[in-house]
Amino acid sequence: MAFCVQCGQMQNDGTRFCRFCGGQQPGDQLIARLRMEAESIRYQMQQMQAQQMQQMNYGQQQNQQRW
């Protein structure tokens, strides 16, 4: 089951053009590419969060030393 990216109407799987609005639907290749991009963005986010955690831990250690 798929939904039109333009109007949101229900489409048959593999439909290239919406039968309601005629909007072109993303093909499997595009969806695969978007998944890969989303995956790499999620990876970057995880890296950033890990760095932030390290910085927070570092700051806490410094506070402990100061007290």
Ligand SMILES: [Zn+2]
């Ligand atoms: Zn449509």
